[in-house]
Amino acid sequence: MSTATTLDVDTAWETAVEDAPVAVHSAAGLVAVAGADGTCWILDTTTGDIVATVTLPGGILAAQLSPDGAHLALGGPFGHATWSRATNTTLISKTGNWSAAVRWGGNDKVAVASGRRALVLAADGEQLWATDPAPSTVTDVAWLRENRRLATTAYNGVRCYERHSARPVTEYGYLGSHLALAIAPTGRWICSGNQDASIHIWRTLPQPSAGGTPIGGDLTMHGYPDKIARLAFDDTGYWLASDGAPDITVWDFSGKGPEGTRPRTLRAHETVTALAWRPGGAGILASAGAEGTLALWRATRGRAGARLRPAHTRELDQPVTALAWAGPDLLVTADWEGRVHASRLPAALPR
Amino acid sequence: MTTDTTDLPENETEVGDALDTRVPVTVLTGFLGSGKTTLLNRILTEQHGLRIAVIENEFGEVGIDDALVLDAEEEIFEMNNGCICCTVRGDLIRILGALMRRRERFDRIVIETTGLAEPAPVAQTFFMDDEIASQLRLDAIVTLVDAAHIRAHLDEVKPEGVENEAVEQIAFADRIVLNKTDLVDHQTLAEVVARIRAVNALADILPAQQAAVDLPRILDVHAFDLDRVLETDPQFLTETEHQHDTTVTSVGIDLEGELDEDRLNTWLGTLLRERGTDIFRSKGILALEGAERQYVFQGVHMLLDGEMGRQWGIGEPRRNRLVFIGRNLDRDELNAGFAACLTATPAAVTA
Numbered sequence: 165m166s167t168a169t170t171l172d173v174d175t176a177w178e179t180a181v182e183d184a185p186v187a188v189h190s191a192a193g194l195v196a197v198a199g200a201d202g203t204c205w206i207l208d209t210t211t212g213d214i215v216a217t218v219t220l221p222g223g224i225l226a227a228q229l230s231p232d233g234a235h236l237a238l239g240g241p242f243g244h245a246t247w248s249r250a251t252n253t254t255l256i257s258k259t260g261n262w263s264a265a266v267r268w269g270g271n272d273k274v275a276v277a278s279g280r281r282a283l284v285l286a287a288d289g290e291q292l293w294a295t296d297p298a299p300s301t302v303t304d305v306a307w308l309r310e311n312r313r314l315a316t317t318a319y320n321g322v323r324c325y326e327r328h329s330a331r332p333v334t335e336y337g338y339l340g341s342h343l344a345l346a347i348a349p350t351g352r353w354i355c356s357g358n359q360d361a362s363i364h365i366w367r368t369l370p371q372p373s374a375g376g377t378p379i380g381g382d383l384t385m386h387g388y389p390d391k392i393a394r395l396a397f398d399d400t401g402y403w404l405a406s407d408g409a410p411d412i413t414v415w416d417f418s419g420k421g422p423e424g425t426r427p428r429t430l431r432a433h434e435t436v437t438a439l440a441w442r443p444g445g446a447g448i449l450a451s452a453g454a455e456g457t458l459a460l461w462r463a464t465r466g467r468a469g470a471r472l473r474p475a476h477t478r479e480l481d482q483p484v485t486a487l488a489w490a491g492p493d494l495l496v497t498a499d500w501e502g503r504v505h506a507s508r509l510p511a512a513l514p515r
Numbered sequence: 516m517t518t519d520t521t522d523l524p525e526n527e528t529e530v531g532d533a534l535d536t537r538v539p540v541t542v543l544t545g546f547l548g549s550g551k552t553t554l555l556n557r558i559l560t561e562q563h564g565l566r567i568a569v570i571e572n573e574f575g576e577v578g579i580d581d582a583l584v585l586d587a588e589e590e591i592f593e594m595n596n597g598c599i600c601c602t603v604r605g606d607l608i609r610i611l612g613a614l615m616r617r618r619e620r621f622d623r624i625v626i627e628t629t630g631l632a633e634p635a636p637v638a639q640t641f642f643m644d645d646e647i648a649s650q651l652r653l654d655a656i657v658t659l660v661d662a663a664h665i666r667a668h669l670d671e672v673k674p675e676g677v678e679n680e681a682v683e684q685i686a687f688a689d690r691i692v693l694n695k696t697d698l699v700d701h702q703t704l705a706e707v708v709a710r711i712r713a714v715n716a717l718a719d720i721l722p723a724q725q726a727a728v729d730l731p732r733i734l735d736v737h738a739f740d741l742d743r744v745l746e747t748d749p750q751f752l753t754e755t756e757h758q759h760d761t762t763v764t765s766v767g768i769d770l771e772g773e774l775d776e777d778r779l780n781t782w783l784g785t786l787l788r789e790r791g792t793d794i795f796r797s798k799g800i801l802a803l804e805g806a807e808r809q810y811v812f813q814g815v816h817m818l819l820d821g822e823m824g825r826q827w828g829i830g831e832p833r834r835n836r837l838v839f840i841g842r843n844l845d846r847d848e849l850n851a852g853f854a855a856c857l858t859a860t861p862a863a864v865t866a
Binding site for chain 1: 586
């Protein structure tokens with residue numbers, strides 16, 4: 165790869181937090197950096213200055229800001245919490261339940277995995293409704309159909325719920341332990357990453373009626389050496405990136421989908437620790453590995469089956485444990501030691 | 516570990532390579548009242564100063580404040596990989612995963628399971644999940660037994676198809692703490708030891724009162740390390756007077772000679788594939804034809820872990836030693852099957 169195609173990346177700011185970060189999320193000029201021990205630092209994306217700190221006793225597993233930046237939701241081993249920016253107050257729910265996923269559905273409600281259920285909370289933390297118990301602890305949650313339908317993953321499949329319905333309206337079954345959930349922004353695909361080292365994919369064609377069996381069939385991508393714990397669609401919904409191997413795979417979901425195709429493979433890491441698509445859908449992916457490499461990719465280049473090399477890499481002393489894009493031109497990474505680094509990319513990337 | 520083995524697995528590393536810095540995990544199991552909580556508190560007290568994380572499956576009374584205690588509800592997940600007895604503990608995977616993301620390094624992790632828990636999914640979790648296997652090391656399964664009550668538990672007749680958990684827990688154990696010996700007479704104690712031996716010829720039996728056992732006998736014992744396989748000779752029960760009809764037994768094979776690798780692969784592969792559900796644990800040191808090093812292996816059900824071990828000594832007889840612990844094992848059939856893997860010519864003792 166010639167130098168002409170490498171990306172020009174500058175440091176915007178650097179700071180540090182006193183913990184090992186497990187999640188980074190950005191919205192509305194804020195970036196939340198959540199530490200495993202239970203403190204979440206909320207930083208200004210322009211300066212890196214601390215705006216607030218929020219604590220969830222017992223540890224944090226997941227953190228997400230509402231799209232307007234007015235609220236933050238945290239999940240942890242012993243419960244969950246919501247924070248309000250306007251009042252700088254935190255409502256902590258010590259449920260004793262494992263909360264490994266929190267996901268805002270617009271600015272007014274957030275889904276929180278809580279033991280074997282998912283709860284839907286108002287922005288102030290008040291519970292609106294809850295699903296009935298899944299066969300195991302809920303591992304991930306996601307919204308679809310303009311945030312009207314909630315999908316959860318747990319043992320043996322994905323379940324979809326609608327407002328105030330404790331029972332699922334649709335179930336996408338597949339034997340095994342599902343760890344992560346990704347729903348295409350097009351609404352056409354539901355994908356789960358699995359303990360048994362596969363990605364399972366369901367088509368969500370329009371249903372003949374409410375409820376009933378999903379039509380369109382499903383498929384499984386086998387052959388990964390490791391479990392799939394991270395998978396993400398880009399903003400177009402045409403590309404799915406995942407871990408599960410030293411090489412990140414990128415599947416093409418345009419047209420009829422990935423069935424019978426081969427993925428692009430991105431080689432830079434020993435074990436993938438984080439990945440995130442740049443917002444805007446230009447095919448730029450950021451990834452990090454346990455070996456300490458941070459990589460940026462033009463992940464949709466070449467043809468199906470191509471092995472791609474990174475457009476930019478940076479070697480770090482410590483592996484990045486979480487990263488997030490704060491808009492298309494700012495990438496925020498947090499490493500094992502708590503160093504938080506914001507990299508500025510040119511707004512218009514050279515092709 | 517590999518699943519559904521048909522070829523002898525061979526790790527890239529050989530015995531005695533780099534120091535194993537993975538965090539040791541001790542599994543503490545046994546019926547309610549056998550003294551688990553007492554032993555756990557003893558470990559936490561005597562190892563004061565070490566950072567210990569405890570994962571509990573039942574509400575215990577851990578009396579040490581500086582230990583991190585996490586509750587877990589047993590979640591047994593089947594693996595969707597065609598390996599019928601490959602189950603893992605989803606609760607342990609997520610809890611251990613979260614522990615590893617914390618900045619503080621734990622010196623030790625203790626998993627306390629209920630007397631009703633199946634040991635196999637716990638053990639298999641450490642071999643089926645690469646993220647866990649890369650950072651944590653299953654040190655040993657320590658089973659506590661109440662000397663006064665264990666015979667009643669062992670004799671309990673279960674409905675068809677239901678396991679006797681007491682038998683299983685003894686069969687899987689690397690160390691058996693025979694607790695409350697002060698509550699039984701010598702005759703009873705001898706009978707209890709004989710009963711345990713008939714099931715498990717490999718485990719060290721450690722008599723104790725008030726769970727006062729020398730901690731070095733149960734901690735950091737490396738029971739799953741291949742270079743410790745059959746370090747101490749198994750103690751098969753030779754006297755028959757105390758033997759009961761037990762369906763779970765230990766079968767040992769000790770034969771001189773060299774093995775035809777193809778025939779061994781076929782025999783062992785078929786055995787584990789067809790009888791893997793009934794074979795709880797297996798260990799062996801084998802002499803492959805023409806090999807300068809011993810082949811060492813150990814397994815849990817169908818999962819087999821093996822590698823080339825130490826060099827055979829000059830003039831050392833090529834001796835094959837194997838132990839199977841399992842249900843309905845046919846000693847004669849196992850002996851005959853293994854003997855048929857020996858090469859026709861007598862083993863050559865090479866320099």
